[in-house]
Amino acid sequence: MEWYNVGKIVNTHGIRGEVRVISQTDFPEERYTVGQQLGLFKQGEKKPLLLTIASSRSHKNFILLSFEGYPNINDVESFRDGILKVNEKQLEDDKLQDNEFYYHEIVGCTVYDQDGKEIGQVKGIFETAANDVWTVKGIDGKDHYIPVVDEFIKEIDIDAKKIVIEVIEGLLS
Template sequence: MEWYNVGKIVNTHGIRGEVRVMATTDFPDERFSIGSKLAIFMPKSKTPIYVTVASHRKHKNFNLLTFEGYPNINDVEKLRDGIIKVSEKELTELDEHEYYYHEIIGCRVLTETGEEIGTVSEIMETGANDVWTVTPAEGKPHYIPYIEDVVKEIDIEEKVITIELMDGLLS
């Protein structure tokens, strides 16, 4: 079964079993909704801890969650640094021209003339649009905005993205 990251537990919050989560999903309200089934993968462990979300609220830049059966800080302290994942069956169908991060990361980026720029290694949210970190085989990474003027074609099956190389984009 494939697992996909949706967040990381970075700390506890208060004494009533809340954990502070840094989300790595575009859909935190959906992923962390009450009743959602999640798997927490701890460092150095291959076996996930399965939990069900009991509550979810936003606080500053974090999502605060509680889990059924984990009523206080002592229960959740051991979950710190855990990576929260969902199984492939939890993924929902996206609209046309929408992609999951795991579909984009790892794609080769080519110019319209076929020149290879590098591979998408990270996606950053900026508010206006996502920015893809494209790492070449050698040299410094490039930052490509995910906008129509730049990204011309995405082929998820072939793991290839075609961009229009605008002036100053790779400097």
């Protein structure tokens, strides 16, 4: 079974078993709903620990979660640095619009300019208040940050793992 990242636990919060999560999903309202099941992948472990969300709330730039059966800080301290994932069956219920993609479909794609020159490979995505931004590891070894807006993104071919962008002055410097 395939598993897909939806967040990373970066710390505990308070003494009542809450953890701080950096969200890595476009569907936080669905992924972090009370009753939703997530797989926790701890460092060095192959099998997930299945967790059911008991509470969920936003706090600053984090999502604070607690899990059924883990009521205090001592229960969740070992979760730190773990990755929260959903399985492929949970993705089947999502209804993506045209030109919408999962993060895992974009990460790993090769980015080209409109002349076909390779720029690099998408290695990560982060959210801003305005739009998502792709972190592209350039063939020059530098990280480039591409705003995900229609003005720059010209073509996305998930099957070919290829993205074509319009490069304007200053975008890759």
